[in-house]
Amino acid sequence: MTDRLVDSFGRVHNYVRISVTDLCNLGCQYCRPGSSLGCKVKSELLSFDQLAALVEVLAHMGVTKVRLTGGEPLLRPRLEALIGRLSRIKGISQIGLTTNGMLLGPRASLLRQAGLTDVNISIDSLVPERYAGITGGGDFNRVIKSIESSCKAGFDKVKLNVVLMHGVNDDEIEAFLKLTVNYPLFIRFIEYMPIGDRIQDWRSEYMPAESILMRCEEKGWQIEPAGGSGSTGSTGGLKDELQEEHEISGPARYYRIAGAAGEFGLISPVSRHFCGSCNRLRITANGCVKPCLYWNEEWDLKPYIGDEEGLRRILLQSLASKPLRHEMTIVPKDIASQPYTLRQMSQIGG
Template sequence: MVNILSNALADSFGRIHNYVRISVTDRCNLSCEYCKPDQAAAASSPQPLTFDEISSVVAVLADMGVTKVRLTGGEPLLRPRIEELVARLHDIGGIERIGLTTNGMLLASKARALRGAGLTDVNISLDSLQPERFARITGGGDVGRVLHAISASLEAGIERVKVNVVLMHGVNDDEIESFLQMTNKYPLDIRFIEYMPIGRKNEGWKAGYMPLSGILDRCSRAGWAYDAVPPEAANGSSLEHGLSTSATDSGPARYYRIAGAAGKFGLIDPVSKHFCMTCNRLRITSSGHVKPCLFWNDEWNVRPYIGKDELLKQLFLRSLENKPVRHEMLGGLKADGSYHPLQESTIRQMSQIGG
């Protein structure tokens, strides 16, 4: 066991945490197949943390070494005046990057204001380029609005624009080449993500799950030469497009670039090739519960300690002392195709955790 020294955000396995993801709302304006927000539950859930509370928590975390914050949901752009929160976080000493994860429905009109407030990164969910299929996956989403949001983010000068594609067998795996082609023209990070068994509604996970191991073969069969992008180069977008190449966290993706492409593509495979030993992130739900691991159910309520900085620091350290060495997403898959987690996995849906 590794001793936790001072206020460093280290867990019992020596992993240092410099990244926090904070949900600002349980609410969402879509209902994606792999997320399925329970709107009734969201309506009855506790009030989300206020901007004052979030700022206070981030200031404490910054004092403990956190340099990157990502605002999530639900859909974070449903939170009124979210750009004001971005500006407040931008003013906290030690915070170097501020990101936002969004479905893109409301982003186009807000991109410039968010960038002006200090937003450096945006992750935009886009699981299909086909309008009818996209509407079916998302429960009524408009793919045109998402594509507009991507363009608006690039035009606003947001330093790193990432497009997240949850790959599902028999649902959107026939669009891999179409997504790869987007990197040829645009300075984007297209990131393929394995479908994860998160929350109570994981009965259909086995049918939709597919590993990402075949994507590089698909790239080769299309006749595209590609090279791996070193982690230090993957941290930022190309200087040719006037975007920053410095970032404090490259995330779990392994990046590749098709020869001559403006952007790159990444593989995020938390199920088949877990990256738990390099995990550097904490998650805080909109109701104020810190989750040191996305998959397990363990969480601690930060709300009673806000404004009591030393006690709050001890709470974060205590949560990390209980962080497991790894998740067991794949371990619960049985020979008959059923899925039974080996331990008590989270009962929250992705929309409640904040990814």
């Protein structure tokens, strides 16, 4: 193995998120604000050959998990072919997909057969009209069918991503939690992040992930850390646990309602950041590496693809400049001089 992907703080990076397109068929208010359905952003996308060559080098450097994102990744033609190629690269053990679910239903089985191991489906409301409003016209019923198809396809995990927004969907928290009682789903509540140019709008809609535990306490539900030895009987210990550093396996802390078939997770990049054990790199749709989602720094990889030594060098260079943490905070700050990212989430790939 060539040099491992370790930054100046000793964090080992074994996970890469790759945006395969910045096009999307939705216009979610926190991802592509002001966008209309079908709005296009022109980028020089990496070819499948380039993406496979890039992942080969990343695998040599210790990456084991790849997640394909967008925009909407299923807008990229023949995505199954790319997944098949990536699944055959030695060292890659997981290939995930983050999607809005609009195009997933009819393709779920083919994607699974190609080598896709898990799917994350974004669904920020269980009310069809509200869902359409949040997404700029999305079809709620198509997403539900995609969830059903994904469960039948046999993925290792089917996760539902819910961005928490005060005054928008926080009255649906209980409904989402009840889904985990009856179905083997992983509902992940994600704090609304200040990405792009909607800082003021973000602040008014932000709410901490810890409020989910408070809702459970109010309902009198017994919850326990997923995989724990037993129910806590209350949320007191869980709140304390939320203060601890997250595990290297990912940013979500998972919990289970007593007797539930599924689990729910909390992802809290703002209220309780998990930068200290960040293990991921992000590749934008136009072939740049972003070592941190929040900061603006990125390096163009395109000139180095095909040159393993050059590519290895630029990847290590990007990691050498990765800061210890981001500066996402609900506390008002003078951010005018801060080089935070101006890309929208759809342009980064989450």
